[in-house]
Amino acid sequence: MVEFISHSPTETESLGERFGRAAKPGWVIALSGDLGAGKTQFVRGLARGLGITTRVHSPTFTLVNEYGGGRLKLFHLDLYRLETVEQVWSAGVEEYLSPAGLAVIEWMERIADCRLPIADLKSVRIDIVSEMERKIIYDDLGA
Numbered sequence: 380m381v382e383f384i385s386h387s388p389t390e391t392e393s394l395g396e397r398f399g400r401a402a403k404p405g406w407v408i409a410l411s412g413d414l415g416a417g418k419t420q421f422v423r424g425l426a427r428g429l430g431i432t433t434r435v436h437s438p439t440f441t442l443v444n445e446y447g448g449g450r451l452k453l454f455h456l457d458l459y460r461l462e463t464v465e466q467v468w469s470a471g472v473e474e475y476l477s478p479a480g481l482a483v484i485e486w487m488e489r490i491a492d493c494r495l496p497i498a499d500l501k502s503v504r505i506d507i508v509s510e511m512e513r514k515i516i517y518d519d520l521g522a
């Protein structure tokens with residue numbers, strides 16, 4: 380487990396960028412944090428670190444946003460709206476758990492009960508410390 384302190388949105392994005400540069404094909408990053416913690420900011424950095432130039436937006440109305448044009452494809456998922464195991468399966472979440480690229484998944488806890496195999500799992504949690512300060516906790520959860 381590694382902890383980082385971020386003092387600005389730019390710093391959070393830069394940290395994401397470092398992760399993007401280090402990312403290997405098949406990585407799944409479970410991303411969590413309260414409303415306004417900086418999750419989208421972090422994913423913008425991830426995209427930049429992969430060399431993706433498209434602006435990242437949260438997948439609010441879709442399950443997944445897919446970004447190409449970089450070193451690896453980036454899949455940004457939000458599982459918030461999935462409520463039952465059936466919905467998880469029929470939504471096709473499974474293919475993103477051994478992604479052909481890098482998957483970053485918000486609300487991973489939605490599939491905690493589904494016993495889905497995950498190839499290479501990392502976790503990033505962003506905690507709000509104060510208005511501008513964030514604690515970012517990284518954990519490599521392995522296979």
Ligand SMILES: Nc1ncnc2c1ncn2[C@@H]1O[C@H](COP(=O)(O)OP(=O)(O)OP(=O)(O)O)[C@@H](O)[C@H]1O
Pocket residue numbers: 385386387388389390391412413414415416417418419420421437510511512513
């Ligand atoms: N150190 C920091 N890191 C990241 N964001 C910060 C920081 N300090 C302040 N902010 C502000 O917090 C907000 C983070 O917004 P962002 O959309 O990234 O959060 P989110 O976790 O994706 O929220 P949501 O759950 O609503 O999607 C922005 O308004 C940003 O300017």
Ligand SMILES: [Mg+2]
Pocket residue numbers: 418419437
């Ligand atoms: Mg967001």
